[in-house]
Amino acid sequence: MPSLLVDDIGELVTNVAGRGEGGPLGIRRRAAVLVEDGEVAWVGPAADAPPADRRIDAAGAAVLPGFVDSHAHLVFAGDRAAEFAARMTGEPYTGGGIRTTVGATRAASDGELRATVRRLRAEALRQGTTTIEIKSGYGLTVADEARSLRIAAEVTGETTFLGAHVVPAEYADRPDEYVSLVCGPMLAAARPYARWIDVFCERGAFDADHARAILTCGQAVGLDVRVHANQLGHGPGVRLGVELGAASVDHCTHLTDADVDALASTRFDCMCHEGGHTTTVATLLPGAEFSTRSPYPDARRLLDAGVTVALATDCNPGSSYTSSMPFCIALAVREMGMTPAEAVWAATAGGARALRRDDIGVLRPGARADLIILDAPSHLHLAYRPGVPLVRQVLHNGVPR
Numbered sequence: 001m002p003s004l005l006v007d008d009i010g011e012l013v014t015n016v017a018g019r020g021e022g023g024p025l026g027i028r029r030r031a032a033v034l035v036e037d038g039e040v041a042w043v044g045p046a047a048d049a050p051p052a053d054r055r056i057d058a059a060g061a062a063v064l065p066g067f068v069d070s071h072a073h074l075v076f077a078g079d080r081a082a083e084f085a086a087r088m089t090g091e092p093y094t095g096g097g098i099r100t101t102v103g104a105t106r107a108a109s110d111g112e113l114r115a116t117v118r119r120l121r122a123e124a125l126r127q128g129t130t131t132i133e134i135k136s137g138y139g140l141t142v143a144d145e146a147r148s149l150r151i152a153a154e155v156t157g158e159t160t161f162l163g164a165h166v167v168p169a170e171y172a173d174r175p176d177e178y179v180s181l182v183c184g185p186m187l188a189a190a191r192p193y194a195r196w197i198d199v200f201c202e203r204g205a206f207d208a209d210h211a212r213a214i215l216t217c218g219q220a221v222g223l224d225v226r227v228h229a230n231q232l233g234h235g236p237g238v239r240l241g242v243e244l245g246a247a248s249v250d251h252c253t254h255l256t257d258a259d260v261d262a263l264a265s266t267r268f269d270c271m272c273h274e275g276g277h278t279t280t281v282a283t284l285l286p287g288a289e290f291s292t293r294s295p296y297p298d299a300r301r302l303l304d305a306g307v308t309v310a311l312a313t314d315c316n317p318g319s320s321y322t323s324s325m326p327f328c329i330a331l332a333v334r335e336m337g338m339t340p341a342e343a344v345w346a347a348t349a350g351g352a353r354a355l356r357r358d359d360i361g362v363l364r365p366g367a368r369a370d371l372i373i374l375d376a377p378s379h380l381h382l383a384y385r386p387g388v389p390l391v392r393q394v395l396h397n398g399v400p401r
């Protein structure tokens with residue numbers, strides 16, 4: 001593969017703390033990045049750039065690691081635009097619409113589901129998302145969960161089994177039986193295509209006992225844990241995630257001090273990062289609060305307590321039909337008390353932490369060459385110019401898209 005130099009970068013966000021300008025973004029000015037074989041081979045001053053087979057002139061613009069969207073539900077059919085419109089006139093969001101999407105998804109062909117996944121994956125990539133996690137959870141039968149994950153695995157390695165999204169209508173009066181199905185044949189069928197297991201731990205979905213049973217079954221067959229937690233009200237999800245060593249607890253909209261303390265105290269040994277330890281990340285999904293007209297999570301409180309925060313889209317047809325990480329960054333800055341630098345870090349390096357990856361969300365030698373060139377001189381513009389398509393060019397695995 002020919003080498004490629006991204007040259008004349010006005011502001012390079014490396015996310016290598018301690019390098020370049022202070023702060024977690026590790027900003028370098030007047031920089032260049034050399035890409036070889038899909039990886040970053042060199043980062044340094046543009047004046048010292050090595051020769052390369054090809055050159056992209058960033059013309060003084062900002063360059064960032066590609067966004068890491070660590071929470072998305074792309075395998076579904078139909079939409080729920082009418083439900084959204086009703087919410088905008090005052091109807092509450094309850095999660096009850098999930099069953100509508102389950103019905104449409106079961107009725108769809110493989111080709112229809114695949115087309116939707118690919119369309120949304122391409123839409124996200126155009127907006128700078130170079131890694132995306134995709135969950136099942138709208139099939140809720142053995143066959144429909146397995147095919148959802150098989151189709152998701154065609155476009156990402158970060159696949160999550162969410163058979164415990166809600167109890168489907170046909171098991172409404174037999175939730176214990178549904179939990180047995182999820183832990184037994186459904187997990188077995190999903191396992192070949194899944195890296196993660198997730199549960200919607202919430203009133204009206206799965207309680208702590210059911211969620212713990214399902215998540216530990218997944219762990220027993222080698223899946224790592226993430227949890228939908230504390231979205232619609234206070235509850236046990238966050239502390240359950242911490243108890244099980246989850247990579248991430250997602251939503252975190254309604255937190256007690258005990259939840260925040262539990263998250264702040266997490267520290268697990270692992271081989272997944274320099275330094276050999278990781279935490280349970282709080283992944284905040286402001287697209288969901290936007291679309292459900294709910295109060296936003298308090299990112300400032302989490303950051304001040306020392307919790308690692310990620311931002312993700314939660315892209316799904318019910319509670320958050322956006323694939324745009326820049327939109328989430330803008331909301332996080334305007335509504336959640338994050339600085340632009342914190343929000344950009346959370347949408348890149350934070351997402352990588354939430355997926356326990358150290359090869360993405362960062363630009364240093366050896367990292368994947370996933371980067372975006374903005375139509376702007378600084379990362380600040382992502383929040384400062386909301387709704388404007390600022391991602392000029394995306395490199396994914398070193399290949400311009």
Ligand code: NIG
Pocket residue numbers: 095097098101200228231288314316317318319320
């Ligand atoms: O993350 N909270 C549960 N699941 C999704 C919503 C799914 C839906 O409404 O279809 C979420 O917001």
Ligand code: FE
Pocket residue numbers: 071073228314
């Ligand atoms: Fe979700």
